[in-house]
Amino acid sequence: MLPTLAEVLSLPALQRARPRVVVGSEYLDGAVRWVHIAEVTDLAHLLRGGELVLSTGIAMPDDPDALRRYMDDLAAAGVSGIAVELGRKYHAELPPAFLDAARDARVPVIQLDREARFVEITEAVHVRVVNQQLEELRESEKLHSVFTQLSVEGADTAQILHEAAQLSGCPVVLENLTHQVLACDLNGEDPGTLLTSWESRSRAIRSGSRTVHNPATGWLVTMVGARGQDWGRLILIAGAAPTPRQSMLIERAATTLALGRLLERHQESLERQTHRTIIAGIIDRAYSDPEEALVRARAVGVPLKGRVLVGLVLRLRESGTGLAAQARLSDTAEGAARACRELRLPALVGSLDDLRVGVLLALPTKQRLDPTLHMLADRVHQTVGDAAVLAVGSSAEDIREVRRSFLEARQVGDVAIRQSDQRPFYRLPDLHVRGLLHLFRDDERLQTYVERELGPLLDHDARHAGDLTDMLRCYLGAGRNKALAASRAHLSRPAFYERLRRIANILDADLESVETCLSLHVALLSLDSVRDER
DSSP states (O other), X not given: OOOBHHHHHTSHHHHTTOEEXXXXXXXXXXXXXXXXXXXXXXXXXXXXXXXXXEEOSTTSOSSHHHHHHHHHHHHHHTOSEEEEESSSSOSSOOOHHHHHHHHHHTOOEEEEOSOOOHHHHHHHHXXXXXXXXXXXXXXHHHHHHHHHHHHHTTOOHHHHHHHHHHHHTSOEEEEETTSOEEEEEOTTOOHHHHSTTHHHHHHXXXXXXXXXXXXXXXXXXXEEEETTEEEEEEEEEOOSSOOHHHHHHHHHHHHHHHHHHHHOOSOOOHHHHHHHHXXXXXXXXXXXXXXXXXXXXXXXXXXXXTSEEEEEEEEESOOOOHHHHHHHHHHHHHHHHHHHHHTTOOEXXXXXXXXXXXXXXXXXXXXXXXXXXXXXXXXXXXXXTTSEEEEEEEEESSGGGHHHHHHHHHHHHHHHTTOSSOOSSBOGGGGHHHHHHHHTTTOHHHHHHHHHHHHHHHHHHHHHTOOHHHHXXXXXXXXXXXXXXXXXXXXXXXXXXXHHHHHHHHHTOOTTOHHHHHHHHHHHHHHHHHHOOO
8 A cells, every 4th residue: 555645744754844735735635655856847658656745846947837837747646645845946935826726726736944855765665565565465475375375175055154253253254146235244243233124224335346335434445346247246345445455455355155066066055054044043142142043034135024923844765975965955956945935935945964954944824835835835846756755844933943944853753854844834733643653763762672673583683684673664564464564675474374374473472453453563763762872
C-alpha cells in the first residue's frame, strides 16, 4: 500500500522543513507514488500521477493567469500535492493567486517554512514506497503459498474459510448466487448478529466489478467461479476500508474455492455439506444456543422458526465403501433435495453417515403432513428408485425436539429395510413388533432372550457352516406352511422336512406348537435387530 500524503508529511526529513498545509488539508489521504523535484514551468508532461512535487518556486511565473495554468496542468497530471519552500522566491507566504488556483483544483499545497534538503526528502519517501511494495510482494507470496498448499492438500470449504478468517481476523461468508449462505467462518462473532436477514442485506450489494467494497456495510465482496461460470460470492466483513492485503487475501481464497470445485469428484455439493453440518449440529447438540441453528438455517433459505419440523431418514439398502458408495450416497442426497425443491418444500438435506441421508422438513403449520409425505415419497422414489427406504419421525414444534424426531426416523429406517411390504414411507407404528424389538435391541434382557431361544441353533450353524437358522426363518416366515417354506428355500419337501426335524432336536422344541413358534419367531426378529450394527 502506497503511503498517503499525510504519512509522507510526518517523515522526519519533511518535518525538519516545518511543513504547513495551507490548501487542501481535506485531501491528505491521497497516495504518494513518487517524489518529483521541479524547477521548470513546463512540468506536467513529465508526470504520471501520484507524485509529490517539490519546488523552491524559482521557476513559477509571476502572472496570476500563468500561475493558474501551472496549477491546472499539475492537477490534470494527477499530482498528490505540491510542496514549496520559502526563502528563495517567496519569503513570507505563497501568492494568493497560486493558492486560489490550488483550492479550485483540489490540490494540496504544503508550505515549507525552513530550508529543505530535497534529496533527503526524495530518498526518504522513495525508501518508504519501495519498502511498502516489497512488503506487499512478501504478503502476496505468503498468501500464494498458503492457498496453494490448501489446494494441493485438497482442503474442503470449511478449511479454506477458516484460513481466510484467521489470516484476515474477520468473519468470512460464502454464499450462492441467490444470496443464501453456503458456508461461513464467523471468527468468533455472534451468528445472530451477522447472519440475520442475510439475503436481503446481501442483495443490496451489487458487484459491479470482480471485487468490490461496500462502505455502508464494510463488506468486501468477490465473485467465485472458474471457466467463465460464477457460482457464488465470497464476503469478508472487514468493517472499515479494506487493506490491499485483505483484497488480495479474499481473491486468493476465492480462487482456491473455485479450483477445489473443479477438482471435486463424487463428492457432496457445497449446499449438501452446509445442510449436513446444520443437521449434525442439531442432532449432536453442538450449538450452545438452539437459536444459532435457526439463524444458520434461515441464512441458507430454510426457515425453521414457527414451522412443523419433521425428521426423515432415507436408509440405503446396500452398504459399501469407496467412491462407488460415496457417489451412491451423494446421488441419494441430491435426489432428495431435488424432490423437495420441485415440491417447494423447505428442507435441509444432507448425509448423516455412510448409509443414511437426513431430511429436515420445515412445513407451515397449516400444511397437512400426510398428503405432503405421500407426494414427497412418490417424488423421491421416482428420483432414487428402490435404493432406499423412507422413514419418518414424529413431528416437532420446537428445534429442541428435532433430535428426537431424527433418532426415531433412524430406528424406523433400520427396521424398515427388512420389511417385505413396499410402503411409500414408514413410521414407528407401521413396524409393529419389529419396531418394538429394534427399540430394545441394546437391552441385555433382549439379548439374553435371543441366546436362550436360539443359542444352540446358532452354535450348530457356526460349527458346521450350516443354514438351519435360515431354514427356521423360512418356515416361520411362511406361517408354518411347510410346502411354501420348502419352495422358498428351493428344497424338496423331504429335504426340508429333514432340516426341520434336526432343528427341533437341536432346540428341543415342538415346531408344531403355535406358542413355541411364536417365541422362536420373536427371537429371530430380535436377532435381526441385535445384529443390525448400523
